[in-house]
Amino acid sequence: MFGLDPLNQTVAFTEIVLLLALAAFVGWLLGRLVRASRVSALRKAIIDKETELADCRQSKTGGRSAQVVAPHVSRVDVPPPFVHADPLLPAFSNDDTPELIDEHSIVDSAYTTSTIIPILPVSADVPDNSEAAVLSRIAARAGEVNFDRIGRAVATEADDLKDIVGVGPFLERKLHSLGIYTFRQIANFTNEDIDKVNELIEFFPGRIERDNWVEQAKEFYERKAR
Incomplete structure (x- = not known):
């Protein structure tokens, strides 16, 4: 192929090595070309996506209306009116306006707001297991x-x-x-x-x-x- 003697073993071996080197170079060159084309296509796709994303953001920003922020209203806790221990005395609220309190309403509210605790009956069937009780029960x-x-x-x-x-x-x-x-x-x-x-x-x-x-x-x- 290269003008060498194919019958010589050394020459034949050299020719095979040269052919393999040539094939490897051609494969490397083709790989570089294919990779370059793929990288170029990916870059173009990325640029297109970035352009679409920028257009989408711009359209959303342009169509957004200004929001009206409501003023913050702080909550003021008004304390309950002061009630005297004596129900016949008037109670004074925060505006210093006297108001008579009905003693019957106080009594009724006291009964209605109190917690009723039920009293459970004690079972009389529980045996006494003390030693004296056991021995007495056995002796009987x-x-x-x-x-x-x-x-x-x-x-x-x-x-x-x-x-x-x-x-x-x-x-x-x-x-x-x-x-x-x-x-x-x-x-x-x-x-x-x-x-x-x-x-x-x-x-x-x-x-x-x-x-x-x-x-x-x-x-x-x-x-x-x-």
Whole structure:
């Protein structure tokens, strides 16, 4: 192409490099021309838009009428007329004009403007959960326990029922209020006795069975009998 020997490898390589360089230059030149034409078109479009915007602003400014600004009127708060404590005395307003006040109107307005607070009735169904009230309430139902089956005992024979897991000081006092003092009595509980005592001492349902009071009481009673 350039008068070189195509059979020579070095010459052929040089010819290829020259062709690639020429193609790159032509591509760069075409790109510059295309970009220049696009930039020129964009500039022309921007100028046209700016011209339209200026015309629009001028038309709006020319057609706008002058606005009339209303004068600012400051508000003057007029204090209410002074009213004497004695309704028979005249009241004097700001213009010093005496005006008699009707005492009946003052009384009526006092009743109409007062806030009525309703008195709600106190419910009488709220139980007294103090310890004394609870123990008294339990003792009143002690007759519902079947002592013929579990046995009877007195306070002087009392065992330390707190040794049973699940029985605390307050729960022990509840059992004493029913007349249950000993391990022997609890060891004799049947399912019916368990349900009844659980109800009377106002305990969680099924708690006596879950804590296994009967078996614990039997074990303590057997130890005591040895």
